[in-house]
Amino acid sequence: MTEKQRSIMRASIKLFATKGFHASSTAEIAKEAGVAEGTIFRHYKSKKDILLAVVAPVLVKFAAPFILRDIREIFNREAELSVAQIVTELYRNRLELIEANEKHVRILLQEAFFHDEIREALLSTVFRETRTLADQLINSRIEAGELRPLPSEAVFRAILSSLIGLVLFKHVTDRDGFAKRTEEEQIAITVDILLHGIANRP
Amino acid sequence: MTEKQRSIMRASIKLFATKGFHASSTAEIAKEAGVAEGTIFRHYKSKKDILLAVVAPVLVKFAAPFILRDIREIFNREAELSVAQIVTELYRNRLELIEANEKHVRILLQEAFFHDEIREALLSTVFRETRTLADQLINSRIEAGELRPLPSEAVFRAILSSLIGLVLFKHVTDRDGFAKRTEEEQIAITVDILLHGIANRP
Numbered sequence: 001m002t003e004k005q006r007s008i009m010r011a012s013i014k015l016f017a018t019k020g021f022h023a024s025s026t027a028e029i030a031k032e033a034g035v036a037e038g039t040i041f042r043h044y045k046s047k048k049d050i051l052l053a054v055v056a057p058v059l060v061k062f063a064a065p066f067i068l069r070d071i072r073e074i075f076n077r078e079a080e081l082s083v084a085q086i087v088t089e090l091y092r093n094r095l096e097l098i099e100a101n102e103k104h105v106r107i108l109l110q111e112a113f114f115h116d117e118i119r120e121a122l123l124s125t126v127f128r129e130t131r132t133l134a135d136q137l138i139n140s141r142i143e144a145g146e147l148r149p150l151p152s153e154a155v156f157r158a159i160l161s162s163l164i165g166l167v168l169f170k171h172v173t174d175r176d177g178f179a180k181r182t183e184e185e186q187i188a189i190t191v192d193i194l195l196h197g198i199a200n201r202p
Numbered sequence: 203m204t205e206k207q208r209s210i211m212r213a214s215i216k217l218f219a220t221k222g223f224h225a226s227s228t229a230e231i232a233k234e235a236g237v238a239e240g241t242i243f244r245h246y247k248s249k250k251d252i253l254l255a256v257v258a259p260v261l262v263k264f265a266a267p268f269i270l271r272d273i274r275e276i277f278n279r280e281a282e283l284s285v286a287q288i289v290t291e292l293y294r295n296r297l298e299l300i301e302a303n304e305k306h307v308r309i310l311l312q313e314a315f316f317h318d319e320i321r322e323a324l325l326s327t328v329f330r331e332t333r334t335l336a337d338q339l340i341n342s343r344i345e346a347g348e349l350r351p352l353p354s355e356a357v358f359r360a361i362l363s364s365l366i367g368l369v370l371f372k373h374v375t376d377r378d379g380f381a382k383r384t385e386e387e388q389i390a391i392t393v394d395i396l397l398h399g400i401a402n403r404p
Contacts (some may be wrong), residue, residue, distance in 0.1 A: 020316050022224025106315070113312050114222050119374075127375050148398075153379050154391040157367045164370070165363030169355075172321075173329050177355050189356040196350075197399030 005043055007033040012050050017103040021051055021111055033200050051111060052118075064125040071133045083141055091163055091187045098167055131156060148200050155198050162194045209235040209244055214252050218279075219305040223253055223313055253313060266327040273335045285343055286397050293365055293389045299367055333358060350402050357400050364396045 001009075011033035015024035026047055030037040057082045070093055074086050098105050107128075112119040131153075138152040147155065166186060169178045178186060203211075213235035217226035228249055232239040246252045273297055276288050283291075300307050314321040333355075340354040349357065368388060371380045380388060 020224055022222055023316070037270075093236040110315050113227070113308070123375060126280055127318065150395065151383075151391060153371075153376070154388075154395065157371055157392070158364070158395045161363040161367030161370075162360070165359045168363075168366070169359055169369075173325060174355070175335075181353075186356075189353060190359070193356065193360045193399040197397075197398075202401070 004033075004035050004039055007035060008040055008043060009054050010048065012054050013103055013107065016051065016054070016111070017106045021047070021107075021114070026050075048115075051115070054107070064129070068129060068133075071130060074137075078137065083146055083199065087159060087162075087194060088135070088187060088191050090159075091166060091191065094163055095170065095183060095187070097167060098171075102171075103184055122183075134159070145200055147198050150198065158194060158198055162190050166190055206235075206237050206241055209237060210242055210245065210252065211245065211256050214256050215305055218253065218256070218313070219308045223249070223309075223316070227253060228252075250317075253317070256309070266331070270331060270335075273332060276339075280339065285348055285401065286393055288339070289361060289364075289396060290389060290393050292361075293368060293393065294386075296365055297368060297372065297385060297389070300373075304373075336361070347402055349400050352400065360400055364392050368392055 003099055008029060011029050012024070015028055015032060024047070026040050027037055029047075029050070030040055034042075039129070040050070040069070044053060065151060070090065074081065074089065078086075108118065134156050135152050138147065138155045141147040142149055142155075170186075181189075204280065210231060213231050214226070217230055217234060225250070227322075228242050229239055231249075231252070232242055235242075242252070246255060270293065276283065280288075299347065310324060314324055336358050337354050340349065340357045343349040344351055344354070344357075372385070372388075
């Protein structure tokens with residue numbers, strides 16, 4: 001990738017994240033990137049092409065490998081960890097990842113509403129892969145008697161829902177309320193409620 | 203509201219929900235509504251004016267009163283109901299409400315990303331009011347010993363997160379998996395996990 005392409009990508013991420021894809025024009029992108037508008041069209045066929053060129057690498061380079069790397073790492077350490085430890089690790093890691101990539105996450109969520117390609121890419125790389133790996137873990141913990149004998153998809157939904165709740169309260173609905181406790185405490189309370197919900201009583 | 207205004211609103215809701223606000227032009231809205239583009243500008247200053255005229259009534263007419271009516275109704279029957287019954291009722295009711303108003307919900311969520319007015323309206327009418335009412339209920343049930351002595355905002359987050367999980371799995375990430383059980387069963391499993399998480403052990 002040339003320096004100009006990098007500028008175009010940086011400018012697009014900035015504009016798409018603040019104004020959204022449809023409200024950003026290629027003229028604005030060119031201005032923000034400090035290049036001529038013609039330069040943009042030499043590299044990308046259309047604005048949508050930039051979106052897919054900006055977003056696809058994010059998906060492939062960031063989201064999928066991150067999630068899979070962590071889940072694989074957990075699988076490697078599985079024997080030593082309780083479900084509570086696994087979930088705590090995952091929540092911590094996801095909150096950090098989102099914090100560090102807020103703009104990318106924003107673009108992904110915004111544009112997933114409108115572009116089937118992005119929604120499908122998110123669902124197939126991130127969601128379905130995670131789901132398959134999580135299912136194995138959940139089922140083995142149910143067999144081991146650590147988790148209650150619940151449908152594994154309901155357990156997965158409970159784990160994911162709690163994480164979404166943390167993200168939503170931290171970033172959108174309740175920043176002040178959330179900040180009354182440390183992030184570590186918020187995660188601990190959330191995991192405590194979740195584990196009471198899904199774990200077998202000792 | 204005149205018949206023409208009603209057509210413009212219907213056309214806008216349809217286009218905003220499928221293509222999004224920014225990708226819909228007033229020319230398209232006019233064509234879809236079967237009116238001249240000039241007619242639109244006689245009624246609304248700008249496309250954003252339509253959005254706020256379309257979305258604001260939805261917020262005020264649908265979302266807020268619905269949610270508050272149900273919560274008030276629950277407060278009126280509070281003495282007779284367990285937390286499990288209250289949450290089951292709410293989840294059932296919210297899923298129906300979203301199903302019946304899918305387009306409106308879609309516009310609200312999409313545009314809440316971009317327009318502070320809409321995000322703020324959602325947060326202040328729907329979120330904060332619900333939160334205040336829920337806090338009272340949660341704290342009284344903690345005092346009564348029905349719920350574990352947890353921070354009430356964490357209990358509220360757990361209840362809301364489970365609902366968001368249901369909506370997400372039903373409508374977005376896992377339609378096929380969700381449909382393997384009836385909605386009634388999905389709600390029951392979700393409430394079961396939640397209640398194990400937040401209720402005192404008998």
